[in-house]
Each structure stands twice: as C-alpha cells, then as structure tokens.
Amino acid sequence: MGYTRVIKLLLLCCVFTFMTTGCWDRKELNEISLISGIAIDKGENKKYKLSAETVNITELSPKTKGGETPSVVYTQEGDTISELVQKMNTGLSRKLILSHMSVVVISEEIAKSSLMEFLDYMDRYREVRNDFNLVVAKGVKAEEILTVLYPFQKISTLKLKVQLNTLQDEWGGDPDVRLKDFIQALVSKGRSPVAVALTVSGTKHIQNSTDIMKHPIPPSLITVPGMAVFDKEKLVGYLPLEGVRVYLWTQNKLRHTSLSVPCSKDKYINVFVYNSSTNVKARGKNDVPHIQLNIKVETILDGTQCGADLSKHSSYVDYERKAADFIRAEVLATIKKVQKDFGTDIFGFGDHMHLQDPAYFHKVSDRWQEAFKKANIEVKVDARIRRSGLDTKSFLQQLPPR
Amino acid sequence: MRDLTTWFKAKIRQKQIREERIYSYHSSTEGDKHIHSEVEINKQEIRSIFGNTADLHTIGIRVQGREGMLSYLSSTIDLQMVNQIFMEPLSDLDGTESEIDNDEELERYMQTSFSGKKYVMASTLNQLTWLILSGYVVVCLDGMTRAVALYCPQKSQRAIEEPTTQTVIKGPKEGFTESAEQSITLIRKRIKNPKLRFEPFQLGTETHTSIYLAYIEGIINPAILQEVRKRIQSIHTNAVFDSGMIEEFITDKTMTPFPLVFNTERPDTTAANLISGKAMIIVDGSPFVLSMPATLNDFFQISEDYYQPFMMATFIRFIRYIAFLIALIMPAAYVAIITYHHELLPTPLMISIMAQRESIPFPAVVEVLIMEFTFEILREAGIRMPRAVGMTVSVVGGLVIGQAAVEAGIISSIMVIIVALTAIASFVSPVYSFSMAARLLRFGLVILAASLGLYGVMLGLFFMVGHLNSLRSFGIPYLSPMAPFILEDQKDVILRLPVFSMKKRPTSNQPADVIKQPNAHSPTPPQKEGT
Numbered sequence: 001m002g003y004t005r006v007i008k009l010l011l012l013c014c015v016f017t018f019m020t021t022g023c024w025d026r027k028e029l030n031e032i033s034l035i036s037g038i039a040i041d042k043g044e045n046k047k048y049k050l051s052a053e054t055v056n057i058t059e060l061s062p063k064t065k066g067g068e069t070p071s072v073v074y075t076q077e078g079d080t081i082s083e084l085v086q087k088m089n090t091g092l093s094r095k096l097i098l099s100h101m102s103v104v105v106i107s108e109e110i111a112k113s114s115l116m117e118f119l120d121y122m123d124r125y126r127e128v129r130n131d132f133n134l135v136v137a138k139g140v141k142a143e144e145i146l147t148v149l150y151p152f153q154k155i156s157t158l159k160l161k162v163q164l165n166t167l168q169d170e171w172g173g174d175p176d177v178r179l180k181d182f183i184q185a186l187v188s189k190g191r192s193p194v195a196v197a198l199t200v201s202g203t204k205h206i207q208n209s210t211d212i213m214k215h216p217i218p219p220s221l222i223t224v225p226g227m228a229v230f231d232k233e234k235l236v237g238y239l240p241l242e243g244v245r246v247y248l249w250t251q252n253k254l255r256h257t258s259l260s261v262p263c264s265k266d267k268y269i270n271v272f273v274y275n276s277s278t279n280v281k282a283r284g285k286n287d288v289p290h291i292q293l294n295i296k297v298e299t300i301l302d303g304t305q306c307g308a309d310l311s312k313h314s315s316y317v318d319y320e321r322k323a324a325d326f327i328r329a330e331v332l333a334t335i336k337k338v339q340k341d342f343g344t345d346i347f348g349f350g351d352h353m354h355l356q357d358p359a360y361f362h363k364v365s366d367r368w369q370e371a372f373k374k375a376n377i378e379v380k381v382d383a384r385i386r387r388s389g390l391d392t393k394s395f396l397q398q399l400p401p402r
Numbered sequence: 403m404r405d406l407t408t409w410f411k412a413k414i415r416q417k418q419i420r421e422e423r424i425y426s427y428h429s430s431t432e433g434d435k436h437i438h439s440e441v442e443i444n445k446q447e448i449r450s451i452f453g454n455t456a457d458l459h460t461i462g463i464r465v466q467g468r469e470g471m472l473s474y475l476s477s478t479i480d481l482q483m484v485n486q487i488f489m490e491p492l493s494d495l496d497g498t499e500s501e502i503d504n505d506e507e508l509e510r511y512m513q514t515s516f517s518g519k520k521y522v523m524a525s526t527l528n529q530l531t532w533l534i535l536s537g538y539v540v541v542c543l544d545g546m547t548r549a550v551a552l553y554c555p556q557k558s559q560r561a562i563e564e565p566t567t568q569t570v571i572k573g574p575k576e577g578f579t580e581s582a583e584q585s586i587t588l589i590r591k592r593i594k595n596p597k598l599r600f601e602p603f604q605l606g607t608e609t610h611t612s613i614y615l616a617y618i619e620g621i622i623n624p625a626i627l628q629e630v631r632k633r634i635q636s637i638h639t640n641a642v643f644d645s646g647m648i649e650e651f652i653t654d655k656t657m658t659p660f661p662l663v664f665n666t667e668r669p670d671t672t673a674a675n676l677i678s679g680k681a682m683i684i685v686d687g688s689p690f691v692l693s694m695p696a697t698l699n700d701f702f703q704i705s706e707d708y709y710q711p712f713m714m715a716t717f718i719r720f721i722r723y724i725a726f727l728i729a730l731i732m733p734a735a736y737v738a739i740i741t742y743h744h745e746l747l748p749t750p751l752m753i754s755i756m757a758q759r760e761s762i763p764f765p766a767v768v769e770v771l772i773m774e775f776t777f778e779i780l781r782e783a784g785i786r787m788p789r790a791v792g793m794t795v796s797v798v799g800g801l802v803i804g805q806a807a808v809e810a811g812i813i814s815s816i817m818v819i820i821v822a823l824t825a826i827a828s829f830v831s832p833v834y835s836f837s838m839a840a841r842l843l844r845f846g847l848v849i850l851a852a853s854l855g856l857y858g859v860m861l862g863l864f865f866m867v868g869h870l871n872s873l874r875s876f877g878i879p880y881l882s883p884m885a886p887f888i889l890e891d892q893k894d895v896i897l898r899l900p901v902f903s904m905k906k907r908p909t910s911n912q913p914a915d916v917i918k919q920p921n922a923h924s925p926t927p928p929q930k931e932g933t
Contacts, residue, residue, distance in 0.1 A: 023852075026741045026742060027744060027758050029744075029759045029766070030762060031743070034749075034753070036749075053751065057753060057756045057760055060753050060757060061758070063757070064760070100744070100749045100752055129745055161749075257894045334614050
C-alpha cells in the first residue's frame with residue numbers, strides 16, 4: 001500500500017514537472033508581430049543589412065483599418081541574419097515571428113558576391129517554414145521590394161506571394177523555387193539553382209508611401225522581369241520570362257501557359273496549354289552528353305488570326321505542327337543560350353544523367369558544367385489541339401471579300 | 403503518538419456505534435406479532451404502527467355476521483375498485499347461510515368468492531403493514547387469526563408521452579413514465595417472448611422501492627446476469643428515487659467522467675438492448691431505464707439509426723463521433739495553436755485572427771475559460787429556470803455572450819464561434835450523461851493546452867485513451883469492439899451496414915446465443931421473364 005502510494009506520488013511529481021516547464025515559448029497573439037518578408041542587402045559596415053517587413057495587423061482587417069501604413073519596414077546591419085532578427089526590437093515594438101514570412105529578397109550584390117551562407121540559418125531555424133519565395137532583386141536594392149504597397153493585399157510581400165503563385169499557375173512565369181529546392185540544387189553536382197527575379201517599375205520617389213495605393217495606375221509596381229541564374233552560389237545572369245517557361249518545361253512543372261504561334265506573316269494562332277508533361281532522357285555517347293526532351297502538350301485553340309477552316313482535320317494537323325515547332329524552337333533557344341552564356345546546368349540534366357547513365361556521370365561529375373556546355377540537346381514536341389473553343393468556323397472566314 | 407492512536411480508537415468506536423444504531427433501526431422487530439383474534443386489538447396495533455397519519459382509514463364492517471375491520475391507506479388504493487370488485491361480493495354473501503368459523507373456512511370462502519382476483523392471506527402484523535403500504539385493502543374479521551388483503555392499487559400515473567431527452571424524428575414516439583409497471587408493459591408489448599424475464603427486487607431501507615431486472619433468458623450471458631444480480635443485491639441504501647442512484651452503486655468505477663452504464667427512456671431502445679443480450683434495470687419512479695454492460699460506442703448510437711437508410715445512418719454516426727471530438731478538443735486546440743503554434747495557420751487566417759485579438763486584454767486561455775464558464779452557467783440556469791422566465795435567460799445570455807462581449811472588446815468574435823460550436827457539438831450525443839464527459843475533460847485539456855501547447859493536448863488525449871482502455875463495464879472492455887478489436891462487430895460501430903448483413907448479435911456483449919437472423923438476405927427485385 002505504502003509502496004504504490006510512493007509510486008503514485010512520484011508519478012504526480014513527474015506530471016507537475018511537465019506543468020512547470022510549460023509556457024516558456026507561449027506567445028500571445030497581441031504580443032507578437034508577423035514578419036511577412038525580409039530583404040537582405042550588403043551592409044556598408046557589417047556583412048549584411050537586413051530589412052524586415054512587419055505587418056500592422058489592424059490595417060489589414062476591413063473592420064479596423066484606419067488609413068495608416070499596413071506595414072513597417074525596419075533596417076539594420078550586422079554580421080549574421082539570426083542576430084539581426086533577434087535584435088529587431090532596437091526599432092520595432094513586439095516580438096517578431098518568422099513562421100509566416102512569405103518572401104525573402106536577396107539583393108543582386110549579395111547574390112553576385114556569393115554571400116549565401118545565411119541560408120544555413122534559414123534551413124536550420126525551426127520557425128522558418130519551407131514555403132516562402134526566394135527572390136532576387138534585379139537592378140534595385142532588396143529593401144525597396146518591401147516598400148511598394150499594393151491596394152489588394154496592401155503589403156508588398158503578401159502581394160508578391162499571391163502574384164508569384166498565380167503567375168506560375170497561369171502562365172509559367174515563376175520557377176517555383178523554395179528554400180529546400182535551392183539548397184538541394186546548391187549541393188547537387190548536376191544542377192545549379194535559379195530564383196525568380198523582381199524589380200520595381202515606375203517612379204521610385206513615390207514608392208515609399210501609402211499614397212501609392214490611391215492611384216488606378218500604380219505609380220510604382222513590383223514586376224517580374226525573369227529569373228536569376230546561379231552558378232552554384234554565385235549569380236551569373238538573368239533569363240527573360242520565356243526562359244522561365246522553358247525552365248518549367250524542362251522540370252515537368254508547367255501547368256498552364258499560352259503560346260502565340262506564328263501561322264503566316266504577322267499572323268498568329270493562340271493556343272492555351274492546359275496539360276503538359278516532359279520526359280528527359282540523358283545518355284553519354286562518345287564522351288558527349290546527349291539530352292533528349294520529350295514534351296507532350298495538350299492545348300486548346302484560343303484564337304486564330306489566320307482563319308483556316310477548322311472543320312477540316314488538316315488544319316488542326318497544320319496548327320499542331322506549327323505549335324510543336326514553336327515550342328521546340330523556344331526550348332532549344334533558351335537551353336542553347338544557357339549553355340553558351342552561363343555555362344551552368346540550371347535544368348538539372350546532370351541529375352537525370354546521374355540516374356539514367358551513372359557510369360558516364362561518374363566520369364564527368366567533377367567537370368559536369370563543362371560537359372553540359374558541350375551537350376547535344378534534342379527536343380521532341382508532341383503538341384495536340386484538343387478543342388477549339390465555342391466556334392468551329394471563325395468569323396474571319398465569313399468576312400465579305402473586300 | 404499515543405494521542406493519535408487513542409483518537410483513532412475513539413473514531414472507530416464512534417463509527418461502530420453509529421452503524422449499530424443504523425442496523426438496529428432497520429431490523430426492528432416491531433409489528434412482527436401475530437394477528438390477534440380480536441379485531442379491536444388489531445385496529446389499535448395498526449393505528450399505533452402508522453400513527454395518526456391522515457390517509458389511514460380503519461372502518462368497521464360486517465361479513466357473514468361477523469364483526470370486522472377494513473383497513474387501508476387511501477393514498478395507495480383505488481376506492482372505487484374496492485367497492486366494485488370486493489365489497490359487492492362480500493356484502494352480497496351477507497345473507498347466505500355459509501358460516502365462517504375458522505381460518506380454513508375463511509380461506510375457502512375467499513377462494514370461491516374472489517377467484518381470479520388478487521388477494522393475499524396474511525398472518526402477522528408486519529405483513530399487514532407491508533400490504534397496506536403497497537396498495538392492499540386489509541380485511542380482519544373477529545375471531546380469525548389471519549387477515550385477507552385485497553389488491554386494489556391506485557393507478558395514478560401520467561400518460562405515456564414522447565421522451566423529453568431522447569427524441570427521434572422517425573421511429574416510435576413512446577417514452578417511459580415513472581411507473582415501473584407501465585415501463586414493463588411497454589417493453590412486453592415490443593417483445594412477445596416467454597423468455598423475457600423481469601426479476602423483482604426491493605431496495606431502500608426506508609423507501610422500499612421496487613426495481614426490476616429485465617433480461618432475455620438464453621440470450622444474455624449468464625455470467626453477466628449473475629454479476630448484475632450480485633451487484634443489485636449488495637446495494638445497501640436507505641432511499642432510491644431515480645435509476646441514477648442505482649447507477650452509482652453498480653458501476654465498475656466511479657472515478658471516471660465516462661458513464662459505464664447506459665440509460666434510456668425509450669422502450670424501443672430498451673427492447674433492442676435486451677435483444678442484443680443486455681440486462682436492464684427498471685426503477686419504480688424513474689423514467690430512465692439502465693442498460694448494462696455498456697461500451698463507448700453505445701453512446702454514439704440511437705435506435706433511429708436502424709430506422710433510417712443505412713447510408714444516412716452511417717453519415718450521422720460519423721457526425722456524432724466528429725462532434726464529440728469537437729466538443730472535447732476544439733477550445734484546447736484553439737488555445738494551443740493561438741499561443742504556441744502560430745505556424746500551423748495559413749497566413750490569411752492568422753492575420754484575421756490577429757486583427758480580432760489585437761485589442762483583447764486577456765490571454766487566450768483566460769478568454770476561453772471565461773466564455774466556457776459563462777456558457778456552463780447559462781446552460782445550468784437554462785435547465786433550472788422556471789419555464790416562465792426561461793426566455794429571459796436565452797435573450798440575456800445570447801446578448802451577453804454573443805454581442806456585448808465582442809463589442810466591448812473583451813472577447814474576440816472567433817472565440818464566440820469556437821465556444822458556440824463546442825456547445826452545439828456537445829449536444830449531439832444521443833445520451834445526455836455522455837456529453838458530461840466531454841464537458842468535464844474539456845477544461846482539463848484547455849489548461850494542458852495553455853501550459854504545454856498541442857503537446858499537452860496530445861498528452862491529455864493519451865491519458866484519456868489509456869483511461870478508457872482501463873475501463874470495464876460488468877467485465878466487458880469499455881472500448882470494445884475497437885480495443886480489443888472485433889472485426890465481426892465492425893458492421894455496426896462507426897458504420898451501420900444494412901440490417902440484413904448483420905446475421906449475428908454484437909459479440910462485445912458476449913451473448914449466450916450469437917446467431918441473430920441467419921436467413922436474412924438482401925431484397926431481390928422480381929426477375930423479368932426471358933432475361
């Protein structure tokens with residue numbers, strides 16, 4: 001009896017130790033601020049300059065908003081991002097939490113001078129989720145990206161999150177790179193990372209103001225010019241928006257896009273790609289890598305300026321061939337450009353080679369980037385037009401002769 | 403030390419004295435005397451036993467030329483019935499020649515004139531007392547040492563109405579009333595089977611309440627039946643007013659928020675339970691019939707499940723299980739996520755909740771506790787309030803909780819949603835006593851959530867499941883047929899498969915006869931000729 005009683009008491013004590021250790025990381029919602037995005041510039045005196053955008057919550061709720069600024073951006077310099085995040089209260093009032101951060105902006109300068117070590121902190125720190133967009137500020141300082149407000153989501157970074165996701169979904173304009181992907185590409189022998197590039201278009205003097213939300217034509221706006229290409233941790237250049245689409249095509253990640261395919265001189269057909277799949281075959285032949293891309297796309301004919309008779313099968317065949325040629329040309333052009341200008345395998349063909357022809361890859365793995373430059377690229381496109389919208393006959397065919 | 407031992411000894415002695423007094427009071431031999439041959443003495447004895455209570459009547463009569471006495475409690479008998487069936491034959495025979503000279507002749511006389519009617523011959527005053535108390539009219543005749551007791555009980559009971567706590571949309575609308583006899587009638591009406599048994603017991607040293615143990619011989623497991631019997635017999639109580647008082651005496655474990663005995667006020671549920679091999683206890687004076695053994699899933703099922711299409715019934719069962727979980731963990735999960743796990747919420751929801759909580763002066767856990775307590779107070783007030791002022795509670799309560807608190811900025815509106823959803827979800831369980839468990843455990847989980855976050859909630863749930871696993875109801879594991887897992891029974895736990903697929907009784911009750919409807923099959927439409 002006494003024995004069991006002692007055990008019970010001990011158990012009770014154990015339970016109380018649970019209780020008394022609790023609460024240490026308790027954070028009431030009205031004692032914290034969300035960081036919606038951070039921007040990392042090169043510091044003038046120290047290694048980094050960190051700008052954090054914190055959310056003014058009351059301004060985001062339709063009930064409580066009062067025309068103040070929806071976000072507060074604070075900047076300070078230091079040698080590690082971790083210290084800077086903890087030290088933000090030199091200027092800001094509440095405890096900051098990183099778990100809802102949606103964008104991390106890296107300045108061009110940082111990216112060009114290979115200062116990406118801070119990613120280790122991002123990867124390690126438990127509060128950081130793997131769902132933010134890693135972006136490069138092209139031609140502007142990273143902190144400027146955080147200060148351009150937008151009337152719908154109000155805060156710059158929340159707008160960017162929605163914008164980039166939609167762009168990727170609807171047209172294929174965002175490479176859809178997350179922190180883990182970026183690090184994976186950094187450590188892989190057969191791949192180099194990419195990141196979407198952002199810039200501020202419009203007049204700069206007005207951007208740092210809530211007035212920016214009062215104009216129907218925004219005086220300044222964050223736009224996507226393309227994507228940044230890295231050679232490992234060093235930024236080597238940019239690809240235009242079409243390049244991003246090609247990148248997604250090679251990654252088998254393209255969801256939807258829209259193509260303007262020339263059908264005769266200055267006339268175009270417009271096809272909407274709603275289903276696309278890519279199969280990459282990699283082989284080493286005579287010490288030269290051969291990469292074959294088999295792209296299958298299913299499309300809807302969205303519009304035609306040529307006015308071929310769509311009740312005939314032959315016109316579809318013709319359009320399909322033209323669309324396939326167009327895609328092939330675009331994909332080839334971009335890959336060639338990357339091979340020639342950057343010489344870095346952002347497409348991960350090396351990874352494919354590793355899986356499909358490991359013997360060859362092991363031979364060249366240490367000089368894969370060189371091998372990639374010489375690689376033979378072959379693109380096969382199978383384009384199908386499945387539907388032609390609501391009309392079979394275009395009104396262009398029925399125009400009275402002039 | 404010595405002081406302590408003497409103090410203990412004194413305490414024990416006090417207890418002994420108290421118990422002796424209790425037992426001597428109940429086993430008093432007063433009234434155990436034989437009936438005297440002189441009516442006048444009997445009359446005085448009865449008068450002294452009952453005192454001068456207003457409803458005791460002792461009236462002098464003449465039967466067969468003999469002086470006699472009629473004695474009854476007007477509150478327990480039906481006087482009209484006495485006149486119709488008993489007094490008329492007695493007075494009719496007054497003029498005839500048959501003589502009653504001794505007790506044997508009295509008995510023969512009673513047999514001839516009251517054949518088919520319920521009467522008892524009593525020989526001791528103690529017996530007489532009980533008979534008078536239980537609705538008999540006692541006739542003592544001069545010179546006789548035995549008395550005749552004629553059964554004419556008063557049938558004062560309310561009409562059969564729809565059950566108030568366990569209502570259905572489709573299905574029988576009868577509910578038990580407080581009269582045990584009527585309850586038995588309602589059950590017997592549904593099960594026309596000679597193996598249906600009602601074993602009478604009498605409990606309460608002061609109230610002498612009749613209770614009945616109902617079961618179907620041949621279906622119920624004899625070991626369980628014996629256990630139920632044993633537990634009823636070992637009840638020592640002075641008063642029984644409701645089946646709930648019996649429940650606490652016979653349940654396997656009282657230190658648990660979960661009810662280990664099922665209760666119902668529906669005759670159809672009772673019948674279904676009997677058929678599936680359970681024992682039922684009917685208590686006179688309570689419309690709630692106890693059912694045992696009970697398992698956890700009994701509390702998520704209702705007779706209506708079987709009166710509805712099986713897909714609908716299965717869906718509704720899902721809803722009940724989910725609602726129970728909501729009632730249990732919703733406030734705790736809210737507190738945990740809001741104070742510890744901000745990363746679990748999508749950003750837009752997070753922003754919306756943060757904006758609402760911006761001006762709230764309390765921590766989330768205090769806010770939850772305030773609202774939960776307010777709601778519990780309102781609920782209790784709503785039940786106890788006189789009907790006439792009931793409206794006030796709902797209006798004031800609704801206003802206070804819903805609007806004023808939010809507008810005053812004390813409570814966030816998402817909190818109102820959480821509490822309201824929790825409250826509604828806790829009413830989903832078909833058995834009221836079961837939702838109590840969720841109500842009690844909810845507070846514990848909220849405290850755990852506030853101190854340890856979701857880790858604490860998980861700990862609490864682990865403890866709860868462990869506790870549930872340790873529970874037994876009359877030897878049957880409380881979580882069966884989930885743990886131990888019985889595949890055969892899964893047809894009727896979370897799912898409710900079509901009735902014809904259940905050819906066996908649920909084995910979690912360990913019935914003596916497992917086969918239920920071996921030839922049941924699904925309906926087949928008539929085949930067209932030539933196909």
